[in-house]
Amino acid sequence: MQVAQSRARVHATEVIDRREPAGGVVVIGLRASALAAATRPGQYVMAVPAAGETPAVALGIYEAEEERVSLLFFIAGKRTRELAMLRPGDALSLLGPLGNGFDLRASDRDVGIVAGGVGIASVLLPALELLRQGARVRLFYGARTAALLVERERFERAGCETILTTDDGTAGSRGFVTEALANAQMPKLLLACGPTPMLRSTAEIALRHDVRAQLALEENFACGVGGCWGCVVPITGASAQAPPFPPTPNGVVYARICREGPVFRADELRW
Amino acid sequence: MQVAQSRARVHATEVIDRREPAGGVVVIGLRASALAAATRPGQYVMAVPAAGETPAVALGIYEAEEERVSLLFFIAGKRTRELAMLRPGDALSLLGPLGNGFDLRASDRDVGIVAGGVGIASVLLPALELLRQGARVRLFYGARTAALLVERERFERAGCETILTTDDGTAGSRGFVTEALANAQMPKLLLACGPTPMLRSTAEIALRHDVRAQLALEENFACGVGGCWGCVVPITGASAQAPPFPPTPNGVVYARICREGPVFRADELRW
Amino acid sequence: MVERGVDLGVDIGGLRLRYPTLMGSGCYGSGEEFAAFADLSKVGGIVLKSVTRLPRSGNPMPRLVNTSAGLLNAIGLQNPGIDWYLEHEVEKFAQRPCKIVGSVAGFSVADYAYVCERLAARLEIAAIELNISCPNVASEGETFACDPRLTAEVVRAARGVTKKTLIVKLSPNVTDIAAVAREAEAAGADALAVINTVRGMGIDVERWRPRLGNVAGGLSGPAIRPIAVLAVYEVARAVAIPIVGQGGIETLSDALEFFLAGASAVGIGTANFTDPRIPERIADGLAEYLAKRGLRSISEIVGKANLGFASAHEYEGDAG
Amino acid sequence: MVERGVDLGVDIGGLRLRYPTLMGSGCYGSGEEFAAFADLSKVGGIVLKSVTRLPRSGNPMPRLVNTSAGLLNAIGLQNPGIDWYLEHEVEKFAQRPCKIVGSVAGFSVADYAYVCERLAARLEIAAIELNISCPNVASEGETFACDPRLTAEVVRAARGVTKKTLIVKLSPNVTDIAAVAREAEAAGADALAVINTVRGMGIDVERWRPRLGNVAGGLSGPAIRPIAVLAVYEVARAVAIPIVGQGGIETLSDALEFFLAGASAVGIGTANFTDPRIPERIADGLAEYLAKRGLRSISEIVGKANLGFASAHEYEGDAG
Numbered sequence A, B: 001m002q003v004a005q006s007r008a009r010v011h012a013t014e015v016i017d018r019r020e021p022a023g024g025v026v027v028i029g030l031r032a033s034a035l036a037a038a039t040r041p042g043q044y045v046m047a048v049p050a051a052g053e054t055p056a057v058a059l060g061i062y063e064a065e066e067e068r069v070s071l072l073f074f075i076a077g078k079r080t081r082e083l084a085m086l087r088p089g090d091a092l093s094l095l096g097p098l099g100n101g102f103d104l105r106a107s108d109r110d111v112g113i114v115a116g117g118v119g120i121a122s123v124l125l126p127a128l129e130l131l132r133q134g135a136r137v138r139l140f141y142g143a144r145t146a147a148l149l150v151e152r153e154r155f156e157r158a159g160c161e162t163i164l165t166t167d168d169g170t171a172g173s174r175g176f177v178t179e180a181l182a183n184a185q186m187p188k189l190l191l192a193c194g195p196t197p198m199l200r201s202t203a204e205i206a207l208r209h210d211v212r213a214q215l216a217l218e219e220n221f222a223c224g225v226g227g228c229w230g231c232v233v234p235i236t237g238a239s240a241q242a243p244p245f246p247p248t249p250n251g252v253v254y255a256r257i258c259r260e261g262p263v264f265r266a267d268e269l270r271w
Numbered sequence C, D: 001m002v003e004r005g006v007d008l009g010v011d012i013g014g015l016r017l018r019y020p021t022l023m024g025s026g027c028y029g030s031g032e033e034f035a036a037f038a039d040l041s042k043v044g045g046i047v048l049k050s051v052t053r054l055p056r057s058g059n060p061m062p063r064l065v066n067t068s069a070g071l072l073n074a075i076g077l078q079n080p081g082i083d084w085y086l087e088h089e090v091e092k093f094a095q096r097p098c099k100i101v102g103s104v105a106g107f108s109v110a111d112y113a114y115v116c117e118r119l120a121a122r123l124e125i126a127a128i129e130l131n132i133s134c135p136n137v138a139s140e141g142e143t144f145a146c147d148p149r150l151t152a153e154v155v156r157a158a159r160g161v162t163k164k165t166l167i168v169k170l171s172p173n174v175t176d177i178a179a180v181a182r183e184a185e186a187a188g189a190d191a192l193a194v195i196n197t198v199r200g201m202g203i204d205v206e207r208w209r210p211r212l213g214n215v216a217g218g219l220s221g222p223a224i225r226p227i228a229v230l231a232v233y234e235v236a237r238a239v240a241i242p243i244v245g246q247g248g249i250e251t252l253s254d255a256l257e258f259f260l261a262g263a264s265a266v267g268i269g270t271a272n273f274t275d276p277r278i279p280e281r282i283a284d285g286l287a288e289y290l291a292k293r294g295l296r297s298i299s300e301i302v303g304k305a306n307l308g309f310a311s312a313h314e315y316e317g318d319a320g
Ligand SMILES: Cc1cc2nc3c(=O)[nH]c(=O)nc-3n(C[C@H](O)[C@H](O)[C@H](O)COP(=O)(O)OP(=O)(O)OC[C@H]3O[C@@H](n4cnc5c(N)ncnc54)[C@H](O)[C@@H]3O)c2cc1C
Pocket: A044, A057, A058, A059, A060, A061, A072, A073, A074, A075, A076, A077, A078, A079, A080, A081, A118, A121, A122, A217, A218, A219, A220, A221, A262, C253, D066, D203, D204, D205, D206
């Protein structure tokens, strides 16, 4: 999780494909070879709105291969609604790749990935990387309802084992994805991306089982590049990710999720 | 110009056709039979934006026949840009028909219509009505450049004589449309719609030649229905269109363009 | 009005409304203008355009400018004056299917008292709103609403001439709106309207001229909503009388922000220019919102976000 | 910088900028964060995040809320304190291809003077901006910027400890910003930054809670532009020192409104979150705008919309 952002820049991309895996969920493919080449698993981009009057939107990089990068997003408000209107041929400016991604090592042989809702967008690249290294990868994937378990086949085709949950029981087991995780044989490493309660509970399970865990946090960003200090989370001042700041008397520093993160070690968070 | 607005209401319409007679100019046809039936020449509608956060847009009623009403507009800013994105099948709410239109009589046998730019949108219906009554109708039509003289064939096909001008001389004579009017044999009645300088100069010519003139004024509206007093023009307190107000010591009253107008008699304006 | 088991009625300092919505002064004419597009039986009341002692032609055009998510206006209180108004206008209000609130503006304390007394005497008028955002001719033109002392004076004078519900409309263009609110309450206001427009200006960059005939104007619409919500929140903590919250309300969610901040009713102005059906939609939405949560009246949500500020030395917030 | 025969350089009370743009304090980190996305050699300068005497962790999360055409923030001045800042941060600023302006915040007059003196002593810092939108601990927490007297005191103290250009950043959350501006000028300010954010609040209507951890915050972005333009216009009529106009500038046309209202330079904050290329685009646009009109410098447009108000008793405008 400690990589410099030197390769980030503005990319002028073009939409080359678009699909809606479920109602309100959009995947757009972009011609962006330089971005694809620079991207590491767990990084994100800031997508520049066409119309102005709103900040850019943070989106995980879903796929990055050769000349193509894709973004997967849920239509949540004004800005994602605008992005959803893009069609092949349209231009889109992206800042990125941003943030420090997951810290993946060849020694990670048994990995669990926990994804909730739109968190799925940030975990395909680490899954592919781990599979390439020959690791066993289990995807614990939860959503509100079956239709929103988008892209599960994509992960299965790539070689992930999937453990599914839905809030309403329409697919997989009924309940929270972290319940499924708690009932499973523990992996040696956990990666997680999703809503904060899911991340907290993943962190708790990891700490209880003394398993390493890396969490990709989500917040409402403004700048997305570390300039505004609007997206912080307390971490131990001893963390290698601590920003250049004197820690408070109780040893804590507020780190920027966009800059020092978005991926943090569960045992270093003080939230 | 003295008709009550009793037939105005909210119309839920559907886009049935759309074309762009020139770059930045859009005509959308709408299924709106009740509106078509209620419309008189020179009236307008307030088009309700889909996205909120902006007032509705005032647009002249371009065509109104059987079940179809059409609007012709120039993309000028945020709201017209939004309207330009409408496609067949989309819904659009309209308030109307609003305002008091032109006062046309069977005795009007020789009529000049002066239109500048988007003013063309409000003069097709009066032209058709006058032609139906057997009048000679000359259209004095000016625009910045030839491409923006949209819909002239529509008027010619209907039986209007057209006298064209462009600022750059790319079609018709070079110069202002009111110069062409000044050089022509005077009609017995003038109707005009377009930018304020064009209207002022039309009024001047009419007064000089003692010709009756009815001007459709344009302003930035907010409510469009007479509720905010944001769109006024001074007229003589003696006008039948004077709002229910005591005139000022110099005999003037501010009338609402949206409500008492948008069509006023040139000799009653005190602007 | 009871809908879906929910009573949407509210009492604003003695003024009983069947729906918790008032159409903002100056935005809704006398109601007649909107009657064809909106169901007036589904709004609580209409605040009429402000009326003054003498007729006023208002400001030079242009009077309206669109801004980002907002509207600048400088109408300048165009109105026929109280005499003409009483003679020709007021009788029409008897037919409206909702409450009618008169709005009074003036340039001296005597003005306010005079117009207030004459207007309040009419049966058609259910309550009086004092629009105190006018400059006081007697004090170098300082605006009434911007000085707690002037506010108190004008409210006392109006209080002296009518027993009808007196709503005082506050301006956000002050350092401490809560201080002005306290003065208005102490001087006898029955309720407060929070907020009037925020002062602003637009410039035509081609012609190097102010875009409004009057140079400066008042900003309304969604742009000012966060300013208005905070003003309601702060005033609600300062006074005990009910508040009519307004400023940029366009959706159910917008209206809810105001109730939760401490408003007992909401004012809807500029949104009527976007779509006159908005007030009715908000009323329906409120009934549904309350019913879904098993709540039976508006009062159950009023002020419920009122947790107080986080820190003792509340940071002004405006400097991150 | 001379482009297309036009000199875009300006002098802000002794601070010479090659471009008339300053990146707003708190919005641009230390510049390094944006270096990969924006050409820093095409901005006039960067105003650093405000720094205080002691380190501050800032406000609880959430610190950011999007609103209609605006952004609410309540960062709470997170900063490492002046000691750490001088030791670890300031030396990096030497490498920036534009001017670096330090921003000082505090909770007492002594705080301001202390931080100002130490910061201004550093060569890397070209000028000092005083962020006076903090509550004064010594006077029941009243905000410095909201009281002309407190403003004067803090400016005098800062003036006493440095000869570098002193920019005083005014708050719009006051009844009379021109009065505060006059005091700041009299107390020795070289320039004024107009405006800081407007106080506002958002409420989560599902959870019945303020959306910001700090309850209230500062509103920025296009929503506040008309408020800021008027503030610049009024301050320009009240003082002779130059003004850095800011609040919602996102396009060339927005920036021009501020110059025409009386600003000699513009601040760009929130727009950088929309697209970091905006400052460069505005600079290019300015050169083209001036060249097209045969103008050779920014000074030829400054204050040119400054016609004064239309009427003697200027109607406050906020009540149509
Ligand atoms: C590092 C990172 C990576 C991300 N990656 C992805 C991704 O890959 N895909 C993806 O879909 N998303 C992703 N997100 C989230 C995404 O950035 C946000 O969903 C996006 O900002 C939504 O923008 P919007 O303008 O469309 O919605 P907004 O208007 O910002 O609304 C967002 C949420 O706020 C709520 N809200 C708005 N107004 C109110 C109110 N008045 N009261 C209460 N709640 C309100 C809305 O209901 C909605 O749930 C990521 C975020 C981060 C930080």
